[in-house]
Amino acid sequence: MHARTTGDATPAPASEAAAGGRELIRRHVIEAAADLLAREGREAVTTRAVAAAAGVQPPAIYRHFADMDGLLEAVAEHGYATFLAAKQVDAHPDDPVEDLRAGWDLAVEFGLANPALYALMYGEPKRGTTSAAFRAGMEILVGRIRRLAAGGWLRVDEKLAAALIHATARGAVLTWLSLPDDQRDPALLTTLRESMIAAVTNEKPAVQDAGPAGAARALRAALPEQTTLSSGEQHLLGEWLDRLAADG
Structure with a gap:
């Protein structure tokens, strides 16, 4: 041969x-x-x-x-890669809040369409955290959150937002799969999604002009009302914010 x-x-x-x-x-x-x-x-x-x-x-x-657990880990990695391939990334969405909703819906729909695989992927707290595909998927989520923050939509810290979004999607799927068929009410998924949206985003953007200049102007306007910083720190921050706002 x-x-x-x-x-x-x-x-x-x-x-x-x-x-x-x-x-x-x-x-x-x-x-x-x-x-x-x-x-x-x-x-x-x-x-x-x-x-x-x-x-x-x-x-x-x-x-x-090495053993059956090793094979199951590889199957879970295969699942993360399959899910990652299904994700659509828009670097400049018209509506970043709707983009977040769509991403959450996609995650939930994947879980409902692949119940046994999803349970393997997400049924154990630590599974997947070292997976390259899992980390790549989380980077997509981080990008969505960063766009929300840049546009003034984000209500909470970025890390907390990521944890809330991921936890509500995972919890929604695993709870749904645990219910008998006759108790699976779609309102559960909608309510969980909208509760997440309300917890993570503002109803209106806190910054009217997206980007560093708009954020600097918004923070500059609120600066006199805060008491956390010393007068010297407040003055220095005010100078920095003025320079950022002027660049816009």
């Missing part, structure tokens, strides 16, 4: 071909486990069932994953 060749007819190194084959098998195993999870639930994801679905011998699984 001849070695696989590249486009310039140079034989690919044997180690490269072997690594590609291992990665292909690993991906097949993860996809087989994810499919079993979706169709039959977590209890169906056994070594024997996954091996049969992936077309490999059971010992082959343990050449790629």
Whole structure:
């Protein structure tokens, strides 16, 4: 058998071909486990069932994953990557609050459409925090929050906002999935979403002109009413804010 060749007819190194084959098998195993999870639930994801679905011998699984928990972690990572691919990012939304609603709805819809996978991804407090795809998804959320803050819409600290948004979406899905079918009222999801919106955003933007200059003018106007800073600190901050406002 001849070695696989590249486009310039140079034989690919044997180690490269072997690594590609291992990665292909690993991906097949993860996809087989994810499919079993979706169709039959977590209890169906056994070594024997996954091996049969992936077309490999059971010992082959343990050449790629330390144990079944390692395979489930990989399936969860596959889920985060799938969810990330479904996200649409608008760097300049016309309405950043509606953009937040849409992002929250997308997260909830993904969970309702993939209940077993979502439960695996988010059912344990620490799962996913080291996942590259999870972190990339959180960066998208951070971007949404930052646009809210820049436009004067944000009511709370950015970190608290991220925690509230993420917690309400996760809680909404897991609560919904825990309910009997006849008790699943869509009003639960709408109410949770709007409660999150009310907690995180202002009804009207505190800054009329988006950007540093508008924010500086808004803060400059409120500065005389605050008592946290000393007179010297207040004077210095006032100078900085005046310079930022003048640049706009």
